Amino acid sequence: MKRIFSMLMIVLCVITLVSCGGKNNYGKVNAKDGKEEYTSNGEENPVAGRSITEFKVKDINGNEVTEEIFKDKKITMINIWATFCGPCIEEIPYLQEIYAEKKDDGFNLVGIVSDGDSEENIEMANKILDKSKVEYTNILMGDSSLKDIVSQFGYVPVSIFVNSEGKIKGVFSAGAETKEEYLVKINNLLKEESKDEK
Template identity: 25%
Template sequence: MNRLVTLLISALFLLIGCKSNTNEDVKAVALDGSKDNTELIEEQDEVKFPIYDFESFKPLLNKEDDKTYIVNFWATWCKPCIEEMPYFEKTYAEQKQNGVELVLVSLDMPAMWKTRLEPFVEKRGLQGKVVILDDPKMNDWIPKVDENWGGGIPATLIYNKEKRAFFERGFTYEELNEELKKFL
């Protein structure tokens, strides 16, 4: 028995000792695209979209300029999210001249960024600003987006400097426009 335990412990040390500690294939990219910002986010394989943790993402939820923001939380694996995406894009195309900005916040997992997210955005020709929110501390940041959000998607925040409304549900084109009219 002692011999078996010794063999298992030796194998464990061998496996741990073989683990590489280099991060040569991981690149740090700042929120503004530069490489020297102090708010660095890890990026793998040059993903086409900005990658945020919640703290660096939070300013996108609190802009106080003259625009109205539609911030949609979605993922490529979420069927209701995909079904409503054309309504967000159409509304954005119709309303951007009125100061409306569309931010599409992907909650896809890192393994999906290159294989699913990028092809989806390219194939659909999405015009809204696509960003990736990669922060595993969901229980911490979800209530900071909206205290009543249970974490389900699709979810949408519409806000401007005067008011904000949060919706934990999908939209039809008509419903989205009806809510947006309250902000314009």
């Protein structure tokens, strides 16, 4: 019986790692127009350069959210996660820390609950977010244009970054990162957007 249980646990762990996506390494690939572009495990961001415009969705508390959420911030990090994903849940506490530390610097953080298509999963998402005392907005994509963006990635967590106009930057995170790794990206993007404003 113990042997069967052990085998089941190993299989479950492997499935979870494959489903969620793993740790990643980032490297500078090239410079276009003086701006650095990054890849994740050799991947380029499949949605870089696209714009997220005109959507109307609900957050997990039933409040309406539109593309206006990007408007007053230089950079918004969109963290795509799922309730079944261990690495997604593990990074939520320090994502909240990042949000609290950087929100007054022109930064915003928005979560997309990729499996928020049932009441059961929405309830689970709320429990996960409440446990970490999350203050940043978490939305359900429904049938909005966000669904097309999320569908370009076959794993979670994924984090993409958009400017105040909703344009998706080349820098992205395919898999969970450390707080420090996220802060390097965020600080560089905030500097880049500040230069573009001048």
